Amino acid sequence: MGVYKHGLSKTRIHNLWRKVIQRCTNPKASNYHNYGGRGITISDEWRNDFLAFYHWAMSNGYEDGLSLERINVNGNYEPSNCKWIELHQQCRNKRDTKxxxxxxxxxxxxxxxxxxxxxxxxxxxxxxxxxxxxxxxxxxxxxxxx
Incomplete structure (x- = not known):
């Protein structure tokens, strides 16, 4: 399969997608222990196809400045478990929230x-x-x- 050029590789959303893949799949990533190390994965659909992630994001409220949140903090990065929210809201949905x-x-x-x-x-x-x-x-x- 050849390289598909979508013109989005330097965008914030592409960078976010790459970071999600890294923290879920690369044991050398600094925060892997909080994600992949705990068994959290990214769906094959998103991992293997940036445009699938991109189209989901655009049809589910993505805007620059929003953060990708897993609704269930112990669940995977997949369409049914993710949404876009403001960062200050995301800080309330963490494993250590009291x-x-x-x-x-x-x-x-x-x-x-x-x-x-x-x-x-x-x-x-x-x-x-x-x-x-x-x-x-x-x-x-x-x-x-x-």
């Missing part, structure tokens, strides 16, 4: 911090000290003014 249940609803700690307007650092400190539930987002003690 969750808490408050009022029978489970959310990442960062979301609880935003909802209750409590500094995220405060919520995380409380989490690591063993506090759970509404104790994570209670208002801080008021300081006395003399």
């Amino acid at each position: 969750y808490a249940e408050i009022n029978e609803e489970t959310r990442p700690l960062i979301e609880w911090a935003e909802i209750y307007d409590v500094p995220y650092k405060t919520v995380m400190t409380r989490w690591y000290r063993g506090q759970r539930g509404s104790d994570l987002v209670r208002p801080s003690r008021a300081t006395k003014v003399s």
